Amino acid sequence: MSTWGDAINVSIFGESHGQAIGVVIAGLPAGEVISWPAVLSQMARRAPGQDPTATPRREADTPQLLAGSIPQGDDAFVTTGAPLAMAIHNTNTRSQDYGEKMTVPRPGHADYPAFVKHHGASDHRGGGHFSGRLTAPVVFAGAVCRQILARKDIAIAAHALQIGQAKDQPFPRCAIDAALMQDLSSRYFATIDPQAQNAMRQEIAVAHEQLDSIGGIIECACTGLPPGIAGEGIFGGIESALAPMIFAIPACKGLDFGAGFDVATLRGSQNNDAYFYDGDQVKSRTNHAGGSLGGISTGMPLLFRAAFKPTPSIAREQHSVDLQQHVDTTLNLRGRHDPCIIPRAIPVVEAMTAIAILNLLHVSNA
Template identity: 40%
Template sequence: MAGSTYGTLFRITTWGESHGPAIGVVIDGCPSGLSLNEEDIQKQLDRRKPGQSKFTTKRNESDTAQILSGVFEGKTTGTPISVIVYNQDQRSRDYGKIKDCYRPGHADYTFDAKYGIRDYRGGGRSSARETIGRVAAGAIAKKILEQLGIDLITFTRSIGDICIPETEYHYEDIAENILYMPNNDYAKKASDYLESCMKNQDSSGGIVECRVKGMPAGIGETVFDKLDASLAKAVVSIGAVKGVEIGDGFEASKNHGSNNNDAFTCQNGSVIKKTNHAGGILGGMSDGSELILRAAFKPTPSISKEQQTINTAFEETTIAITGRHDPVVVPRAVVVVESMAAITILDQMMINMSAKMDALEAFYCKE
């Protein structure tokens, strides 16, 4: 299978299936000398593991990370880092009744069309469990970025039509509610909404927002490898993502240039913008202001409400999906979006080190 590797210099390859023995990632390009242990990875994996609340699948997985290579005496060695997480609670029998049906909203039909064979147990490579590898790699990328003074904060902006206005963000609330929303009052409204979805045997979509502070200006390329283009590819590669915005995003299409343009000024000798409609990126490169990224997730396709479909013999039938499924993927996807953003930004920053002669001379020319 092609397409399981992402990145140029900081490169990751995820592997494994939802109901296979294990799942994991190989990270190549991590510099030597970074302090790293399994707890650094585990605390990020714990943000996405199942069973955290009534709005997540009851699949009982510890998602315990084990580092197999690339770390010696608590420091990275510069060689490939391999991380494995063993699956413990697959319950593949839950999928036996639907193995010959194409589930609406899933990749069942497209997998068959492409390969002529598919792993029907939980979706195989299309399962959300594939994101374990992304989060493990993202934990390493985030740790490097933190040492460079770059911080990411990511949260649930909306669930269904319940959307938090930017003026009412309270970041301290994110860790205080099960939906990772930056406003506890809106989180209560969203919880009530999700309960009604569950009573109706249905699911919901929502939006994850990621904000990056401390970005230097000039990170990213100007044509095909624009920072925003790379972020869009990284985030849309997450299962269930159907749209990406940078800054004002689609709202910018309703604005005038006189309002949408961010005016430049100087403050304490530094170039800043008076507004940030562009979301921290101009011409494919970071402009030094806060980077603002949003990802729109579709409703979870696995619902117990009866739906029309066809089977592998192309006969009309109906399906009601049983088993353990999230009524909304957004809260667990928060750390996945953050991880892909961190991986992309770190990769682009590494590439940027060769953009100027003075950077090469400073590194290689010794007086």
């Protein structure tokens, strides 16, 4: 289903080259004042066409509110408690880059399995419902949720941790400065170390020059989450809530929390996070747990990493099959594509996290 959430429920609709894409968010509290400039600046971080690392395709991406809010001046709207519905009309599509029928599926994209599943009936133009464009409504929903979370002093930020061989420094594990969170979550293609971004741009440029694409890792932090949130039974943990949201982002292939897969090399004495009292707050000196034990928040920063594969659509000739003629063939792609998904996926990871965390708070009645 393209719908998710027990308390805050998001439904995403649309196709890349269809009339519109959008989202319906049900369960939002009434009376929340949402700033338009804050929403639009989040959406601008994901929009294509703004940087040499991204596809030159430009999208106006103007969100239009359809229901569930009342305007407050020109710069804000107030939630009414009814489902908040938003649509973005598709303006800059080039369907001529795609034939009427799916003939030659792109290796690495959803074309072939979607063709089989939907008996050839799905809209494959621009990737259809599987397009990265469907993450624009996600960022809208996240921008609404994160403003509600900010009133509870909960912040979410992400950065490019790695692209190819180029690496950024990771988040501090135990205390993350509010100014760093604010800075990262307002920038396009954020890294903690500016030098790392130059090295990453170089990796992307080389891949692009070679008619290729490149993958990477995004690291995300959520600060201000009080201890004791989530973990409603075995299936109600924080990791279980975030996993379907983060894996719903097209091209995400891996997710780990805290020390993640590195725990395999640790001893218990190294991995356990020793507690201490900081005033009357229980904190830990390390944070290998990544802010979650038993699926319940510990009060330490929630930390996770998401791995993204290289963009499937590349300009190099590739081997594929002709589904109409039933023969092997080669594919020379036209169309405009991101040589690396990471820069534009950063705000999407933050948005998915904001939706999941707000949902958890409501489920936990916090």
